[in-house]
Amino acid sequence: MLRFRGCVGLGKVLVAAAWPYINYVPHLGTLLPLLSADVVARYYRLKGDDVVFVSGSDEHGTPIEVEAIRRGIHPKELADRNHKIVSDLLERYGISLDNYTRTESPLHKEFVRKHHLKIYKNGYIFTKETELPYCPKCKRFLPDRFVEGTCPYCGYGEARGDQCDRCGRLLDPTKLVNPHCTICRTKPVIRRVKHWYFDMPKFTDQLLDYIKSNKQLPDNARNFSLKLLQEGLKPRP
Ligand SMILES: [Zn+2]
Numbered sequence: 001m002l003r004f005r006g007c008v009g010l011g012k013v014l015v016a017a018a019w020p021y022i023n024y025v026p027h028l029g030t031l032l033p034l035l036s037a038d039v040v041a042r043y044y045r046l047k048g049d050d051v052v053f054v055s056g057s058d059e060h061g062t063p064i065e066v067e068a069i070r071r072g073i074h075p076k077e078l079a080d081r082n083h084k085i086v087s088d089l090l091e092r093y094g095i096s097l098d099n100y101t102r103t104e105s106p107l108h109k110e111f112v113r114k115h116h117l118k119i120y121k122n123g124y125i126f127t128k129e130t131e132l133p134y135c136p137k138c139k140r141f142l143p144d145r146f147v148e149g150t151c152p153y154c155g156y157g158e159a160r161g162d163q164c165d166r167c168g169r170l171l172d173p174t175k176l177v178n179p180h181c182t183i184c185r186t187k188p189v190i191r192r193v194k195h196w197y198f199d200m201p202k203f204t205d206q207l208l209d210y211i212k213s214n215k216q217l218p219d220n221a222r223n224f225s226l227k228l229l230q231e232g233l234k235p236r237p
Pocket residue numbers: 151152153154155156159164165166167168169
């Protein structure tokens with residue numbers, strides 16, 4: 001997804017392309033968001049604006065861990081290898097990034113730590129007990145991509161525990177139909193565990209105002225976002 005925001009009148013523009021997961025080496029299609037962002041960055045540079053175009057490799061999260069387990073290597077080894085390949089590819093394709101970094105960079109980690117602490121101190125993070133799928137064979141809880149099954153809303157057979165890639169809905173992993181552990185394909189059991197949540201519903205009114213008053217949003221993006229808000233935002237684990 002391409003996001004950009006900036007004060008065009010002041011001549012400072014930030015172009016931020018979504019960070020690719022590097023659990024695999026991206027194919028041509030995954031280059032598209034970066035390519036679109038590249039066009040935007042070049043346009044503003046030609047206009048004479050002061051542009052910073054940034055992105056980076058997303059080395060965290062379960063896709064990396066799942067793939068590393070599948071290959072029998074450490075996640076860090078997979079991330080190091082793929083980050084290098086992806087960085088080289090972007091350079092060879094002439095994507096005009098000012099900074100292509102990675103989530104493991106000390107600067108990135110420090111920023112995220114401070115940012116999360118600020119969110120926590122301002123009361124937007126809470127804990128509660130929840131039920132999560134647990135694989136008795138692997139002896140581990142199964143967050144998002146570690147469990148797959150059929151989407152209870154649209155019937156898609158390969159929905160992940162956290163989200164359905166076909167209908168786009170956020171999912172409760174315990175509601176998946178015919179779930180299985182993605183490592184060993186065992187049917188998980190449900191166990192109770194304490195979990196951290198980002199309190200998304202607290203932002204509902206602010207988001208409604210922003211989406212309704214933002215004239216730059218295309219209609220389909222506005223309607224999609226409004227539909228999500230009408231259905232009610234859920235706290236994000
Ligand atoms: Zn679905």
